[in-house]
Amino acid sequence: MLLLVGLGNPGPRHTKNRHNIGFMAVDEIVRRHGFGPWRTRFQGRVAEGRIEGGKVLALEPETYMNESGRAVGEAVRFYRLEPETQVIVIYDEIDLKPGKVKVKLGGGAGGHNGIRSIDSHIGRDYRRVRLGVGHPGDKDLVHGYVLQDFAKVEVAERDRLIAAVADEFPRLIAGDGGGFMSRLAHIMNPPKPKPPKTDGAPAADEKTGPRTGPETDEPADGL
Numbered sequence: 001m002l003l004l005v006g007l008g009n010p011g012p013r014h015t016k017n018r019h020n021i022g023f024m025a026v027d028e029i030v031r032r033h034g035f036g037p038w039r040t041r042f043q044g045r046v047a048e049g050r051i052e053g054g055k056v057l058a059l060e061p062e063t064y065m066n067e068s069g070r071a072v073g074e075a076v077r078f079y080r081l082e083p084e085t086q087v088i089v090i091y092d093e094i095d096l097k098p099g100k101v102k103v104k105l106g107g108g109a110g111g112h113n114g115i116r117s118i119d120s121h122i123g124r125d126y127r128r129v130r131l132g133v134g135h136p137g138d139k140d141l142v143h144g145y146v147l148q149d150f151a152k153v154e155v156a157e158r159d160r161l162i163a164a165v166a167d168e169f170p171r172l173i174a175g176d177g178g179g180f181m182s183r184l185a186h187i188m189n190p191p192k193p194k195p196p197k198t199d200g201a202p203a204a205d206e207k208t209g210p211r212t213g214p215e216t217d218e219p220a221d222g223l
Contacts, residue, residue: 001055002173003081004029005072007091007114009147010062016149018133021158022091022114023060025131028166030058042078043071052170068114073121083126088172089118090165094142096132099157099188101165103129103177111142129172131161161188 006026014020035049044061061071106125109116136145150158164187171180
């Protein structure tokens with residue numbers, strides 16, 4: 001069994017916040033992979049489904065971001081899960097540009113209060129999927145920035161990223177974090193098409209340009 005956690009804040013006021021991209025991604029995974037209905041459990045809401053034949057429990061804590069670990073810890077203890085192999089947490093990352101994704105096992109909280117809370121309840125050794133939301137440029141602006149809705153110009157890229165995460169999620173479950181990141185990078189930044197090849201060499205005049213004088217070595221009259 002895998003516990004898939006999306007981080008965010010509950011309530012309609014926060015639905016479109018940058019801080020809630022973890023909720024958005026898990027919502028899309030649940031939808032695309034045909035999970036069962038959401039229900040209340042573990043101080044949050046949960047939905048069950050199967051991906052690549054394995055059972056997945058999606059969890060969105062409703063404790064507010066800073067207490068996310070309470071919900072995650074309760075679920076981990078109930079199912080006696082090994083966080084290193086059975087827990088994946090998806091959340092927003094201000095130190096990544098919008099559209100970028102990084103996957104890692106363990107590490108520090110990096111100033112993210114939701115991750116800090118989870119670390120305090122289950123330890124640091126679990127897989128993290130960091131979805132870039134960009135940085136406001138000044139650390140004093142970070143709190144307000146992540147609690148703002150995505151700007152209109154960011155929505156299309158955000159939705160493309162969330163869709164790609166949901167589609168490629170089976171790779172991550174299979175343990176192919178590198179392949180997961182490579183596929184997302186390709187989807188978000190597809191290679192530019194190469195210019196068509198031309199047949200044959202260019203004509204002589206195309207190389208040298210047009211001739212302006214007579215084709216002779218003799219001087220013109222009067223010179």
